[in-house]
Structure formats: structure tokens, C-alpha cells
Amino acid sequence: MVRLAKTPLGFFAVAMGNQLVEIRELPEDPRKAAEELAGNAFEKWASSLRERGYDIEEGWVDPLRIAGLLGMKRDDYIRRAREVAIELARLKLKEAIGKDYLVIQVISALDDLNKSINIMMNRIREWYGLHYPELKEEEHEKYLKLIIKGERKESMGLELSEKDLGALKEIARMGLEMYKERERLESYLKELMNEVAPNVSELAGENLGARLIERAGGLKQLAFMPGSTIQVLGAERALFKHLQKGSPPPKHGVIFQHPMVNKAPAAKRGKLARALAAKLAMAARVDLYSGKLKPEFVEDWKKRAKEIMEAKA
């Protein structure tokens, strides 16, 4: 009977706890050693042992004991383990961070940009309002364009020189630039989402899908969530209030943004949100593991939504 150990010093078959009966060395270079540890070299080696008739038992061998059998001191083991571990961690981290983390950054940047736009617009409206209080244009972007155009009828506002107006127009141009940037980011987010999570995007739309990934902390995290958690992502306060104080449970979190949920009559929304969340949970798993678009998700969801809408209350 032998036990196998996959250590930074190499692969070992150990008999009776203290005899190294087989040794497969690793490259001296920590980077190359880490690559072999991360790959399937150990599994290949183990199956070659099995073919040669070794009887392998489950069980742990302290890697430090193996170091001792090799005549290595404790500090030498730690030094080697650390060098290899750092390289191994770097390799694995490289794989762990995927493009879903870009999605989180982009949707957060959009949030920041929207906040900035609102702050700037409040200032600009107050500022230009000194000069032209009669201007009634609700839409921010059009308002900015009117400032730049500079047409003004008879007004009770403060008269401004070219220089005074110039400073204001500069800021208005920056405001328009922010709107353009928002558009660019939104279309980039769409592309990104269709690459990262095509099924979630198809079901929820790119924006809501990105919001769910952001709330979950990543596509993997979303894919590992049960539908019931996805249903209330973004309604954490209501959920914990429910759990602690027994208030009614939330029917939906950010999932409420889905048009089929928020346009439905209140009595149907909970059911719709639950059905959608369940489909999204599956969609996220397909996105994580295959990444291919499966149109049946949307068909199933539409069918189910129709049933819910047609059912008597």
C-alpha cells in the first residue's frame, strides 16, 4: 500500500509512512514547477503507477516529512514551498479573473457617470438660469445644446458678456461629452455582456444582466446562486427585515427592472419574478460553463410568463 503526495518538491509514493518508493521530480524553476502542479501531470503519474500494479490508499502524508526524508531542513522546505506557491497562485489568479469583472467595472462606471451628470446638470441649470431663467427645457441634453447655441429672447435674467458666457459654454460642452461617453459605454456594455453572458443577456437584457452580475460579484457567483437569491438581489434590506422581523418578504430586487415584471399587475409580479429568476439561474450556469446561446431559455420563459399572466388570480 502506498500513499501519494503532490508537493512543491515533486510527486511521491510513500510506503509505511516513511519510505519514498517512487519519486517524480519537478523542474527546479518555481514557475515551471507551478505549471506542472496546475496541470494534469500528477494525475498522469498516478495512473501510470496504478498500471504498474501499485496498490494506492487514500491518506495524507505531511510534505514536511517528505522533505525530511529527502534530507531537507524545515526552512528549506518553507523557502521552496513559498516560491512555488507564489507562482501557482499567480497562475490560478490569472484564470480566476475573467471578463465578467470588466462588466462590473463598466456598469459601475455608468453609475458613477450618471451621478456626475446629475450633479453637473444641477449646477449648469442654476448657472445658466441666472442669465436666462425663462428657458424651459426639461431634457438635459437639449438644454445643453441650447446653451451652446446661445439664442435668447428678451429676458429678465442677468446680462452676460461673451467672456462670462464662454466659461459656461465650455462646461456645457463637457456635459454633452459626458452624454456621448455614456452612450459609448452603454454600447460597449452590450457587446461585453453578449460575449460574457449571452443567455443572461437574452433573458434579462444587457443592462439588467450586468446589474445582476455586479450584485452577485461575478458571473461565477451568480451561477452558483439559487433562483430564490437571484430573485431578491438588490432587495437585501427588505429581505433581512423579513427574516428578522417577519415583515412580508420582498417579491423582487433589481429583477423588477425587467419590463415583463414591472409592467405586470402587482398580483402577478411575484410569480413572474420567481419564474424569471429561476430561468436566469440556469442561464448563468450555461453562460459560465458553455458560453453558447440557447434560445430555448427565452422561449420557455415567454411561455411560462404567458401562463402566469393568463391564470386567474
Place this chain on the structure above:
Amino acid sequence: MILRMGRNIATENLVPGRAVYGERLVRKKGREYRVWDPKRSKVAAALMKGMKLDFGEDWLVLYLGVASGTTASHLSDIIRRGAIFGVDPAPRVFREFVLLSGERKNLVPVYGDANHPEGYAGIVPRVDFIVQDVAQPNQAQILNKNVSAFLKKGGLAFVAVKARSIDVTANPRKVFEQFKKELEGVEIVQEKRLEPFEKDHLALLLRKK
């Protein structure tokens, strides 16, 4: 090893001149110390609350839930001639710990999940001390697995139990009692509630039987 200075504690900086996470550096009698903030480290909070823990300078430590290594950096100051094997599954915070390990020769980063000790059993040796700060509903089971696999007989384990991560609805005291019942193969040596530094947290010091 651990300096008490008024209402603060500090550890002697293993890498003089470098702060790890923006903590204050102070000089005293020609040595540099890093202030150890009990609001950011549950080990520091437990020490401030009077837990007695005699660290060995040459300990081998398994740290479950090492995150970016804030607490581990102080342990690294204390356990100068030993090593800390830091385990965490979250890539974003773990990246910081890998960088920190590059600067400190007694830190070994292990990217893995404490739920699955077999994933790191080939690198982590038998240890003198386990620290667990994982805030998971099954943290007692996680601890049991790691204690039985890696901790020396008579070795110590420090555990921070976060009641709200185990059950948000239950009374914390009941959660703590339940947690203690689920422990296997250890005896409780000391326990301290971590208020006011952390809400609804209990720190336990355990010894392997």
C-alpha cells in the same frame, strides 16, 4: 513581540519602512512597530479584550480566510522564524496577499477553498496553530476538517465566529452555543466576545485533544 502602547497594540515590523495597509508606523527604542487595529483584525480585537495567546516565534500557521493579509501581516511580524500558509478562495482580495507574500519571506499564499483541504494538503504541513476567519454558515465543519487534517496534537486554533453569517435570524448567543457543540476533537481554552470592535462576534481559542 507584541507591544502594548496605551490603548493600542503593535507588532515589530519585519520589513522596516513598509506599511502594509496604511497602518501607522511608530519607532520605539530603535525598533519600528506597526500599529495593529482591533477594528480591522479580529485577532487584535481578541487580544485587546484580554485573550492570552503566547505565539511561538517559529510556529507554522495555517490561516483560513486570509483575505488580503491584514491580520496575517501582523502574525508574520510575530512569527519571525516560522511560516504562515494563507488560504483564501476570493481572487480579488487574494491578489493582495500574493503581492504581500512577495515581500515577506514567511508568508505562503495558497489559493484554495477551506472547505476542501485536499486541494492544499500537498503543500501545507502539520501546523502549530490554525486561524480561521471565514464567515461561512458551515464554518464549524470547515474548522473540524482542517483541525483533524493539519493541527498538531496540543496545537491551538483561533476562531472568529460571526453569528450573522451563520444565521441572521437567531439570537447570537444561541448561534455561538450551537457552534461550540459542533466542534470536534478540540477543547475550548478561552473565549471572548469582540464588542465593541465587532458586532455579534465571538473569538474562541481551542486546543486539539
